[in-house]
Amino acid sequence: MNATPPAKPPAPPSPRAALFWSLAPLLVFYVVEDQWGTTAALVASMLFTIGDLAITWLRQKRLDRVALVTGGLVLGLGGLSLLSDDERFMLYTPVASDALFALFLAGSVWRKRPLMLVLAEQQQPDLAADPLRRAFLSGMTLRLALNLAAHAVVTAWSVTEPRETWLFVSGPLQYIMLGGQFVFEIAWGRHTLPPEPEDPPSSP
Secondary structure (H helix, E strand, O other), X not given: OOOXXXXXXXXXXXXXXXXXXXXXXXXXXXXXXXXXXXXXXXXHHHHHHHHHHHHHHHHHOOOOHHHHHHHXXXXXXXXXXXXXXXXXXXXXXXXXXXXXXXXXXXXXXXXXXXXXXXXXXXXXXXXXXXXXXXXXXXXXXXXXXXXXXXXXXXXXXHOOOOHHHHHHHHOHHHHHHHHHHHXXXXXXXXXXXXOOOOOOOOOO
C-alpha cells in the first residue's frame, strides 16, 4: 500500500499581498468611520483583523510574523483608541509597522546578515557568494530600511492632516515609494553588477 505523500505547505503571500492585507484594516476603519462614526470603525477594523488571523490559521495552520506584528498593532492601538476615545492611536498603526520593519532591516545589516542577502542565499547560493552582489544586497536592505523610515515619518505627519491625506500617505504613497526603489535597484544593479553567467548548453 502506497503511503500518502505529505501535503505541500502553502506558499507564503507575496510582498504585495502582505502589504495589502496589512493596510486592509485601516481601509475598513476609514470606510466605516465615514458612515457610522469612530467607535464603530475601531470595532470593525479590530473584528476584521481577528477574522483575518483566524481564517489564515484555519487555512495554513500557521501565522507568519508579518501577520502577527500588523495584527497585534491593529488590536493594540485600536484598543488604546477605544479606551482613550482618541482615534489617532489607530491612525499611527502604519507608522509603528514601518518603524518596526525598518529597525528589523537595519538590525539585520548591523548583524552582518542583511535580509535581502539571506533571501538570495536561499534562492541562488552561487550568485549570492559573489562579493559585488553581496555588497549590493546589503545596500538594498539598508535602502529599504531608510525607505520605510521615511514613510513612517511622512505618515506620522499625515495623522494631523485631513483624513484623505492620511489615507493616501498610508496606502498609495507607500506603493509609490517602494515602486520607485524597485526601479532604482534594477537600474543601479545593471550599472554596478556583472551579468549573470549563462547556463552551459546541455549535452545531446
